[in-house]
Amino acid sequence: MNNYSLGSFGKWQHKRQLGVGGFGNVDHWRNVETGQEIATKSLKENHNLSGDEIAKLKQRWRQESEWMNQLQTPxxxxxxxxxxxxxxxxxxxxxHAWLSLQPIxxxxxxxxxxxxxxxLAENTNGLIEYEVREILLALRHAIEFLHTQCRIxxxxxxxxNIVIHRTGGRRLYKLTDFGFARSTSENTMLKSIVGTRNYVAPEVLDTAEYKNTVDYWSMGIIAFELICGNLPFIPHQQLYNIIINIRKKNEKCIAITEDFNENKFEFCENIPFENRMSSVFLKYIQxxxxxxxxxxxxxxxxxxxPVTKERVVTFYTELDSILSQxxxxxxxxxxxxFYSYVVTPEMTLRDFRDVIKRDIGTDQFFCIFPTGHPRNQLSPTYKAIDFFVEDWQDTGDDNNPPAMLYIAQLESEYSVPTPHIPAYLKKYMNSKSELPDSLLKIIEQSTHYLLHNEQLHLEAFVCGLKEQALTAEHELFQYNTDANKLEHYFHALTEMHxxxxxxxxxxxxxxxxCTVQGKRRDIFFNEWFAKANKFKAVMVELEGLKVKVSKYYRSELRRAKEMAVNKIFDELKQKDVYKLLEFRRHLDTVSNERLEVCRTAVYNCLGQREKVFLNEHLKYAYSTINSMQIEFKKLQSIVDxxxxxxxxMQNAVSQSTIEFHKALIEIYVNGNGHSTYLSQDGDSSIIVNGTSDLASSINELFQYPVQSLIDEATERMLQMDIDDDINKHNDLPATIAD
Known part of the structure; x- marks a missing residue:
């Protein structure tokens, strides 16, 4: 019998067959009462095996079953x-077809x-960095457990042989299939050829003598493939050529590729294929x-x-250091x-600012926190690591932003960098000769990378612009609360009035x-009324400025709200501008025009790229958001x-009150009168008691530049002219891209 005749048994429901191999099948079962799900692995009948092969197969099966029941690690x-x-x-x-053996x-x-x-087509250029890290971490622990705890x-x-289980929103990676596993001690040299081509270590095929470092090699191959979607050592070549060229490589070489034009092999010290890794992770993992x-x-x-000058095992410690970054x-x-930085608890805000300044070439920049960031505003007490968000490492989650931090510069127009054209596209895109399937695959991968990379940068750009607009709206809104400057300014004006x-x-x-009579009395009060009227005139000007500030603030807040909900951001993020999804559908089909499809996709992408970034809607959104923040800074300066x-002015009024009472007392003294009046101002008692520090001259109290302040603020308001400018772009095209 075989597993094709399996049916449900009792509370165990047979769901489906998960896989079929050369020797057996794997099936999925579910307990209808408890909901528990399991998999079973069983052997198929095979009448072509010799007696020795059957004996070896039974031995391996029993050993695998025993190990799987003993290995206790997640x-x-x-x-x-x-x-x-x-x-x-x-x-x-x-x-079971082999009745003497239990299914596993x-x-x-x-x-x-x-x-x-x-x-999956979306993983044509390898997995995202978060998944690569998670897989390598799990595989590293599994291998060390086998080698050190089990001697396997x-x-x-x-x-x-790495399976995935999703639970609680997270993927867990587990090693399986111990059919070729072998128990050994550290010094034992094995002499049998097992494994899978392209993953098996060269010594297994070359000399059939090896030790547990064969698993190191295989893990290195897997890491390379996870990163870029390709195998490192000319996998399209015959096994003989693979082994010969691996034997030629130096210790820094991590990949061998073929130059199809020159008909020669190239030995690479860096991963030669485009991928989705951050630059810092790629540097260390290479x-x-x-x-x-x-x-x-x-x-x-x-x-x-460097200490003992002897060789020590660093396979795990080096990887641990990388994966913990x-x-x-x-x-x-x-x-x-995009820029990427390894941040540590010791890295200060100044250190972080310096590395950004080094990369972008200016220190005139500011940070924008994506919505939902646990640090919603910058604080001088922060360290660089405070910008890092653990949950946002998974960029495959659509709910996570494309970057943990956006950097903006107000006094600038955006400049679109030259697109990154993969080397294989430059070299073979216009080839007139027939290309081998292995090269066509790499050209397809390079095309996919170009489309995906451009889409990623566009999404990050519009997401960053939207976050900048939301930040501006939030700052403007907060500026008018009781605890902030604008409300304080309005209160101060009322109090000064x-x-x-x-x-x-x-x-x-x-x-x-006043009981003193005469010309001197009249001159005295006329002079002081004139001074009081000067204060009142200034207040009239300041009240007028308040109206302008209030009007401008409301206009600025309205414009910020309009930018924060600008439909262009969601339109560009959701629209398949570069036809990436269409190209992925091509990858899932068989076509005789593979090179032509890639060529068309590349030219369309480059054409759309220019069209998108030159579009007036996007340029207007960028300049408007920046000008809003520039003008908001002006508003803050005016208010300050x-x-x-x-x-x-408050000090001047207080000093004038003091000077007035001092002069009034002199009027009474010289006129032999007696004052029965005390001002309600709090400084009056001080003046009457003669203990105040008086101003040297009344004229000095009117030297502060109120009028120049008003003139400057009015000029700024005219420059900003929000209400007249807001509708200038109503005649723009209705869509960002065709």
Whole structure:
């Protein structure tokens, strides 16, 4: 019998067949009562095996079953033969083609294997960095557990043997399939050829003598493939050529490619294919690959210690250091450029600012936090690591922003950088000769990268602009709260108005109650009324400025709100501007015009790119958002200057009140009169008691530049002229791109 005759048994429902291999099948089961899901692996009948082959197969099967039931780590699929109910296990045994062997019951992982993920069109250029990190972390722990805790070599590491289980919104990666695994001690040299071509270490095929570092090599191959979607060592060539050229590579070489024009092989010290990794992660992982892909199995995974000058195993520690790094992804709006930085708890805000200044070439920039960032506004107490958001590393989640931080510069127009054209497109795009399938695949990958990369940068740009508009709206809104400057400014004006009125009323009250008569009295009060009227005239000007500030603020806030909900942002983010999805559908079909399809996609992308960024809607949105923030800074400057002048005016009124009472006392003394009036101003008692520090001259109190302030602010208001400018772009095209 075989597994094709399997049916439901008791509470166990047979769901589907997960896979069919040369030796057996894997099936999916679900317990209808408990909801538990499991997978079963069973052997198929094979009448072509010799007696020795059957004996070896049985031995490996029993060993695999035993190991899977013993291995207890979250990074390896666990066997469940000893935990499943016995009647169901008996049913599986009876249905097994090899009755002397139990089928293997194991954990069910609900998202298939890693190979199926790599074959998705969206992963044509490899996986996203977050997934690469998660997989390498899981695989690293699984291998170390096997080598150190169990003394087991897997010997068949490949994406097909890494399965995925999604739980609680997170993907877990687990190693499986121990059919080729072998128990060994650290010093044992094995002499059998097992494994899968392109993943098996060269010494296995070359000498058949090896040790557990064969798993290091296989993990290095997997890491390379996860990063860029390609295998590193001319996989299209015959096995003989692969091994010969691997033997030629130096210790820095991590890939071998073929120049199809020159008919020669090229030895690469960097990953030669376009990928989705950050520049800093790529830098460090490439260095780690030099030890993982060391052609010498005896030194593989080791480095010479600078202290002892002896070789030590660094395979795990180097990888741990890389995978533990906090990589902060930054997008610079004026040049549409991504930057990435490794941030640490020790890195200060000044250090972070310096590295950004180094990269963008200016220190005139400011930070924009994406919506939902736990640090919603900049603080001098922050360190660089405060910008890093753990949950936002998964850029495959549409709910996460394309960058953890946006950098903007107000005094600039955006400049679109020259597009990155992959080397294989430059070299072979216009080829007139027939190209081999292996090269066509790389050209398709390069085309996909160009389209995806341009779409990613466009999305990051419009997301950053929208966040800048939202930030401007928030800052404007906050500026008018009770705790901020604008409301404080309005209160200060009201209070100053009351002080000036009180000053004038005090002079009038003193005149009415003054018992001294004569010309001197009249001159005295006329001079002080003139001074009071000067204060009132200034207040009239300041009140007029307040109206202008208030009007401008409302206009600016309205414009910020309009920009924050500008439909162009969502339109560009959601629209397949560069026809990336259309090209992915091509990758899933068989076509005789593969090169022509790529050529058309590339030219369309480059044409659309220019059309999008020259579009008046986008340019207007960028300039408007920047001008809003520039003008808001002017508004803040005007208000700050007003508050400063109001403070000086308050001092002047107080000093004038003091001087008035001093002079009034002199009038009474010289006129032999007696004053029965005391101002309600708080300074009056001080003056009467003769303890105040008086101004040297009344004229000095009117020297603060209120009028120049008003003239400057009015000129700025005219320059900003928001209401007249807001509708200038109503005649723009209705859409951003055809």
């Amino acid at each position: 990074y390896i699929v666990q066997g469940l033969n000893e935990k499943i109910d016995r009647p169901f296990l008996e049913y599986l045994i009876q249905k 019951v194991m954990e069910y992982c609900n998202e298939g294997d890693l190979r199926s993920q790599l074959l 070599e897997h010997r068949d590491l490949k994406p097909d 260095e780690w690959l030099t030890t993982a892909l060391d052609k010498n199995y005896s030194t593989r995974g080791t480095r010479i210690s 906090k990589v902060l992804k930054v997008f610079y709006l004026p040049t549409l450029t 009351g002080r000036v009125e009180q000053f004038g009323m005090g002079i009038e009250a003193a005149r009415q109650t 200057n007003n508050l400063n002048q109001l403070h000086q």
